[in-house]
Amino acid sequence: xxxxxxxxxxxQYVLLPTIVLAIVLPFLWILMSSFKxxxxxxxxxxxxxxxxxxxxxxxxSRRSDFLSNVWNSLVVAGASTVxxxxxxxxxxYSLHRFVWAKWFSVGLLGWLLVFHMIPVMTxxxxxxxxxxxLGLYDTRAALILTHVTINLPMTIWLLLAFFREIPKELEExxxxxxxxxxxxxxxxxxxxxxxxxxxxGVLAFVFSxxxxxxxxxxxxxxxxxxxxxxxxxxQQYEVQHSQMAAASIVATIPAILLMFFGxxxxxxxxxxxxxx
Amino acid sequence: MGxxxxxxxxxxxxxxxxxxxxxxxxxxxxxxxxxxVYPILRLLHMSLSTISFEGGVERVAFAPMANxxxxxxxxxxxxxxxxxxxxxxxxxxxxxxxxxxLAIFVSRVRRGKGPMRTVMILPILVPPVAIGSMWRLIxxxxxxxxxxxxxxxxxxxxxxxxxxxxxLVSVIIVDVWHWVPFIFLxxxxxxxxxxxxxxxxxxxxxxxRGQITRHVILPLLMPATAVAFVFRxxxxxxxxxxxxxxxxxxxxxxxxxxxxxxxxVFFVQNQLGYGAMLSISLILMIVSLLLVGRRAALRVQVRHx
Numbered sequence: 369x370x371x372x373x374x375x376x377x378x379x380q381y382v383l384l385p386t387i388v389l390a391i392v393l394p395f396l397w398i399l400m401s402s403f404k405x406x407x408x409x410x411x412x413x414x415x416x417x418x419x420x421x422x423x424x425x426x427x428x429s430r431r432s433d434f435l436s437n438v439w440n441s442l443v444v445a446g447a448s449t450v451x452x453x454x455x456x457x458x459x460x461y462s463l464h465r466f467v468w469a470k471w472f473s474v475g476l477l478g479w480l481l482v483f484h485m486i487p488v489m490t491x492x493x494x495x496x497x498x499x500x501x502l503g504l505y506d507t508r509a510a511l512i513l514t515h516v517t518i519n520l521p522m523t524i525w526l527l528l529a530f531f532r533e534i535p536k537e538l539e540e541x542x543x544x545x546x547x548x549x550x551x552x553x554x555x556x557x558x559x560x561x562x563x564x565x566x567x568x569g570v571l572a573f574v575f576s577x578x579x580x581x582x583x584x585x586x587x588x589x590x591x592x593x594x595x596x597x598x599x600x601x602x603q604q605y606e607v608q609h610s611q612m613a614a615a616s617i618v619a620t621i622p623a624i625l626l627m628f629f630g631x632x633x634x635x636x637x638x639x640x641x642x643x644x
Numbered sequence: 645m646g647x648x649x650x651x652x653x654x655x656x657x658x659x660x661x662x663x664x665x666x667x668x669x670x671x672x673x674x675x676x677x678x679x680x681v682y683p684i685l686r687l688l689h690m691s692l693s694t695i696s697f698e699g700g701v702e703r704v705a706f707a708p709m710a711n712x713x714x715x716x717x718x719x720x721x722x723x724x725x726x727x728x729x730x731x732x733x734x735x736x737x738x739x740x741x742x743x744x745x746l747a748i749f750v751s752r753v754r755r756g757k758g759p760m761r762t763v764m765i766l767p768i769l770v771p772p773v774a775i776g777s778m779w780r781l782i783x784x785x786x787x788x789x790x791x792x793x794x795x796x797x798x799x800x801x802x803x804x805x806x807x808x809x810x811x812l813v814s815v816i817i818v819d820v821w822h823w824v825p826f827i828f829l830x831x832x833x834x835x836x837x838x839x840x841x842x843x844x845x846x847x848x849x850x851x852x853r854g855q856i857t858r859h860v861i862l863p864l865l866m867p868a869t870a871v872a873f874v875f876r877x878x879x880x881x882x883x884x885x886x887x888x889x890x891x892x893x894x895x896x897x898x899x900x901x902x903x904x905x906x907x908x909v910f911f912v913q914n915q916l917g918y919g920a921m922l923s924i925s926l927i928l929m930i931v932s933l934l935l936v937g938r939r940a941a942l943r944v945q946v947r948h949x
Binding site: 374379380383384387388390391392394395397398401409410411412454455456458459461462463465466468476479480481482483484485486487488489490491492493494495496497498513514516517520524548549550553574577578580581585594595598599601602603609612613615616619620622623624626627631634635639 | 657660661662664665668669671672673675676679680681682683684686687690702746749750752753754755756759760761762763764765766767769770771772773774776777778779780781782784786787789792821825829830833834878881882884885888889902903906907910911916919920922923924926927930931934
């Protein structure tokens with residue numbers, strides 16, 4: 369279809385590549401730095417002999433915990449994503465499908481909204497005390513619980529939007545056919561919101577993988593996650609620029625993988641509601 | 645399975661199913677009670693106390709006025725609030741304007757939309773801490789790529805992160821780079837969903853491209869723009885990770901943001917009571933802003949039907 373305002377010409381061939389470059393160049397620069405020896409970084413060399421030593425250092429050096437950071441992040445992000453999808457899908461469906469007192473549903477959704485807006489840092493203090501008392505301080509379980517809590521509001525709001533897209537007749541038909549409530553949820557509603565589950569799952573995983581403020585304060589060496597590991601490379605007395613670059617690149621890999629596989633769903637999830 | 649077990653199971657199943665609305669919501673409610681409502685009540689209690697650790701044992705003393713006094717005399721609080729407000733206002737405004745312009749522009753080109761979207765999602769997904777560490781290297785005074793590039797142009801090196809007057813600007817630049825793609829993605833989807841016939845009609849009526857953008861496209865984009873704005877402003881208030889690595893609030897208090905200040909009070913200075921007082925004040929501020937915003941939104945709705 370011809371769009372009346374469509375244009376081509378200099379804007380398309382100059383401006384568009386410029387914007388793409390502005391977004392991508394910092395990544396390319398860091399990617400390049402991650403293959404440089406520290407000395408090449410200090411000299412600002414553009415031509416250099418690439419080396420894998422930074423990556424080898426980051427993963428295998430005795431001083432580095434990065435391999436265990438990656439493992440911790442995978443466990444925490446994986447477990448919290450599965451949990452938040454389970455709790456979120458059940459809660460969103462329940463709020464969508466059944467009749468709740470208005471004070472209850474409005475109160476709950478309002479609380480979710482307010483909770484979503486509060487800076488995480490305000491809650492890390494009490495969490496720290498509570499988990500210390502429960503003996504959960506410095507465990508992956510504590511991180512998983514907090515990540516589920518933080519991600520639940522977004523997941524519920526997102527899945528509510530997806531559940532609302534389902535025509536009511538489908539579920540009614542299922543109930544007339546003698547379907548139980550739990551079955552109607554599992555066999556009729558859930559399969560229809562798979563795109564929503566993927567979008568919410570990707571976002572929850574990425575958030576958990578990226579999360580820093582909580583992990584910084586609720587973990588120590590044995591349970592630290594990837595972002596905490598990166599901060600350590602950057603904060604030590606002598607900043608290890610080349611290793612820091614390599615660690616940053618490694619931390620970006622899940623994002624790149626998700627971009628290849630889940631891009632469509634993430635964009636749909638990010639923009640659903642905003643467009644309508 | 646025995647014959648006696650079957651009806652029992654069926655009856656139990658029926659009961660469980662009748663209660664499905666409740667138990668499907670229960671886990672989420674429990675989690676929220678335990679990890680958001682209770683911690684906030686706890687925060688309230690902490691904010692009225694002075695808390696110290698003696699030999700690993702927590703000691704709580706009721707002393708509400710002590711924390712209020714700290715709040716009133718905190719030399720970092722005022723710069724932290726001002727920095728946060730400046731940071732949020734400038735970066736969100738810049739991101740909205742650039743993101744909106746970009747969305748309208750990209751929707752008009754014939755080729756390259758797909759790759760554009762793919763590239764744009766990258767900064768959103770990368771760990772903010774990694775972004776902080778990357779840009780710290782990029783801004784480096786001695787060998788950062790920006791100073792190298794302007795060196796080629798014959799401009800003198802700039803101390804991007806070390807100069808108090810410039811540090812906040814440098815932090816804002818990173819934030820704009822990080823979040824323009826987010827605004828772009830939301831508004832681009834909205835632009836692509838615009839009704840083509842309305843634009844065509846305006847075009848046939850002889851409206852110029854600028855007129856169509858100003859009088860047709862922008863008004864139609866208002867709802868999506870508002871959603872993107874609120875989303876982003878809320879996120880901007882919470883900024884912590886990038887700044888923690890970029891500048892850690894320095895030089896001096898030049899880039900201290902509220903989240904950073906709370907972190908320092910809580911976990912560096914170990915003033916748990918005062919940290920709680922700061923947190924509670926911030927939460928109250930956000931809740932009242934939300935209420936005011938909601939009333940304003942309702943009033944606008946009433947006026948415009």
